[in-house]
Amino acid sequence: MGAPVVILSGAETDVQRIYNRLTNYRDGAGEEFLDRLGGIFRLLEAFPELGLPRQLGFRRILVPGHVYGVYYQIEARGVMVHAVADLRQDPAALEKILRERLE
Numbered sequence: 001m002g003a004p005v006v007i008l009s010g011a012e013t014d015v016q017r018i019y020n021r022l023t024n025y026r027d028g029a030g031e032e033f034l035d036r037l038g039g040i041f042r043l044l045e046a047f048p049e050l051g052l053p054r055q056l057g058f059r060r061i062l063v064p065g066h067v068y069g070v071y072y073q074i075e076a077r078g079v080m081v082h083a084v085a086d087l088r089q090d091p092a093a094l095e096k097i098l099r100e101r102l103e
């Protein structure tokens with residue numbers, strides 16, 4: 001087993017918001033998203049450096065079949081997931097969110 005994946009509070013809020021939005025859109029869509037996200041977390045446990053380096057020291061990995069990316073950092077205590085974000089938003093707005101998550 002590799003590095004534990006730790007979902008920080010901001011990322012938990014992101015996941016809940018996305019789940020609610022998808023569930024309201026179509027029955028089963030929220031569960032499908034969570035299944036794919038769980039697959040990403042399992043991959044990151046085994047291969048923490050899988051995501052490509054991005055801005056502010058974050059790595060990003062895409063959620064298959066969705067417009068969302070998982071932003072995380074590798075630390076001694078594990079893979080720290082800071083955000084799950086819609087990648088269609090303005091890059092400046094996304095960077096602002098990531099900066100806030102570092103504080």
